[in-house]
Amino acid sequence: DGGITQSPKYLFRKEGQNVTLSCEQNLNHDAMYWYRQDPGQGLRLIYYSQIVNDFQKGDIAEGYSVSREKKESFPLTVTSAQKNPTAFYLCASKKGVSDNSPLHFGNGTRLTVT
Amino acid sequence: DAKTTQPPSMDCAEGRAANLPCNHSTISGNEYVYWYRQIHSQGPQYIIHGLKNNETNEMASLIITEDRKSSTLILPHATLRDTAVYYCIVRENGGATNKLIFGTGTLLAVQP
Numbered sequence: 001d002g003g004i005t006q007s008p009k010y011l012f013r014k015e016g017q018n019v020t021l022s023c024e025q026n027l028n029h030d031a032m033y034w035y036r037q038d039p040g041q042g043l044r045l046i047y048y049s050q051i052v053n054d055f056q057k058g059d060i061a062e063g064y065s066v067s068r069e070k071k072e073s074f075p076l077t078v079t080s081a082q083k084n085p086t087a088f089y090l091c092a093s094k095k096g097v098s099d100n101s102p103l104h105f106g107n108g109t110r111l112t113v114t
Numbered sequence: 115d116a117k118t119t120q121p122p123s124m125d126c127a128e129g130r131a132a133n134l135p136c137n138h139s140t141i142s143g144n145e146y147v148y149w150y151r152q153i154h155s156q157g158p159q160y161i162i163h164g165l166k167n168n169e170t171n172e173m174a175s176l177i178i179t180e181d182r183k184s185s186t187l188i189l190p191h192a193t194l195r196d197t198a199v200y201y202c203i204v205r206e207n208g209g210a211t212n213k214l215i216f217g218t219g220t221l222l223a224v225q226p
Binding site: 088 | 148
């Protein structure tokens with residue numbers, strides 16, 4: 001089945017540690033996105049990528065980094081510089097950034113930093 | 115900023131139609147309306163999208179008013195598994211992001 005896989009589902013880290021969240025898609029989509037969701041709130045865009053080896057900051061990129069070395073993969077690193085890293089992180093993809101195709105989401109990674 | 119307005123919550127009896135409204139009064143001519151839903155602790159699921167004509171698929175129907183300033187998502191026979199937060203989204207125009215702005219959505223509670 002085609003889809004987006006995020007791993008792990010739950011992640012626990014100590015404050016001051018960097019942590020990398022995995023996102024893999026086999027939909028042959030060019031565009032990939034990372035969103036953050038806090039309780040009772042909508043989704044906020046962290047980073048997006050239109051094509052391999054290219055990515056752009058979203059609305060809340062500070063304290064995060066990404067890479068896009070392969071079309072299928074778009075890992076997100078939450079660095080120690082992120083002030084409030086505990087959140088639900090969602091990865092998504094779509095065929096292209098500029099077309100009207102819908103976003104496809106993974107099932108998220110819940111990160112808890114103590 | 116979110117460009118859509120939705121009621122925070124709605125109830126619906128199981129087996130009845132659920133009609134979820136959305137206001138997008140500032141929508142521009144080439145912006146699509148998208149609907150997603152999110153069940154607790156899962157990723158949002160795409161439901162349907164449209165530009166100006168009414169749309170129907172196996173999940174739902176989308177009715178867009180003639181002036182395009184509002185729309186309604188219709189789940190024809192709601193089940194308990196349809197309990198979720200429903201997001202109405204208008205694609206933001208301009209720039210290269212083409213990003214979707216998610217607001218806080220409508221929590222639909224289907225009652226037995």
